[in-house]
Amino acid sequence: MQHILLIDNFDSFTFNLVQLFRESSVANRLTIVTNDVQASQLPLDVDKVIISPGPGLPHESGNLMDLLAHFSGKLPVFGICLGHQAIALHFGARLRQLPHSFHGQDSAALLSSVPEPLFNGLESGFICGRYHSWDIDPTSLPDELLVTASDADRRIMAIRHKTLDVRGVQFHPESVMTTHGQLMLDNWLRH
Numbered sequence: 001m002q003h004i005l006l007i008d009n010f011d012s013f014t015f016n017l018v019q020l021f022r023e024s025s026v027a028n029r030l031t032i033v034t035n036d037v038q039a040s041q042l043p044l045d046v047d048k049v050i051i052s053p054g055p056g057l058p059h060e061s062g063n064l065m066d067l068l069a070h071f072s073g074k075l076p077v078f079g080i081c082l083g084h085q086a087i088a089l090h091f092g093a094r095l096r097q098l099p100h101s102f103h104g105q106d107s108a109a110l111l112s113s114v115p116e117p118l119f120n121g122l123e124s125g126f127i128c129g130r131y132h133s134w135d136i137d138p139t140s141l142p143d144e145l146l147v148t149a150s151d152a153d154r155r156i157m158a159i160r161h162k163t164l165d166v167r168g169v170q171f172h173p174e175s176v177m178t179t180h181g182q183l184m185l186d187n188w189l190r191h
Contacts, residue, residue: 003045004048007049009055013175017052017080052083057134065086077166088145093137104129106129110151118191138154146161
């Protein structure tokens with residue numbers, strides 16, 4: 001049974017994520033910590049790390065960036081919304097404020113040609129729930145981060161690292177608006 005560490009960025013969607021883990025067909029043990037914890041206080045027997053959504057920007061979110069640096073390259077990391085943005089910043093990308101926010105909106109996620117196990121069993125154009133007013137500036141994306149999904153306006157919806165087991169999605173798999181959110185989480189747990 002995998003031990004999953006969920007870094008909670010003080011977001012109400014964290015409870016939806018916890019429910020997805022409970023309903024998963026893949027056996028897992030979940031430990032939840034908030035982003036104000038120190039890396040030295042974390043359990044040592046963790047197999048994977050998931051970073052929850054949250055308000056604000058990654059550098060304003062407690063110790064989030066330090067926690068990501070602690071785990072990146074050592075364990076599989078999956079970031080959702082704020083977690084996705086934190087991954088991008090960690091590897092040198094920039095964020096940009098959008099001209100209009102996507103709070104409670106759905107859109108089609110268009111898969112790129114880059115293989116992404118997270119999306120196994122999904123077709124391009126699946127619907128994803130979005131709650132964000134910032135995204136990754138595509139002109140700043142470093143070579144080691146690959147775009148695995150975008151929206152119709154070419155905004156980055158998902159990334160993964162070329163060589164490390166690190167990935168993120170801008171949308172919310174745990175949202176009721178997202179089709180196949182449970183499958184995505186199960187795919188990540190199996191990978």
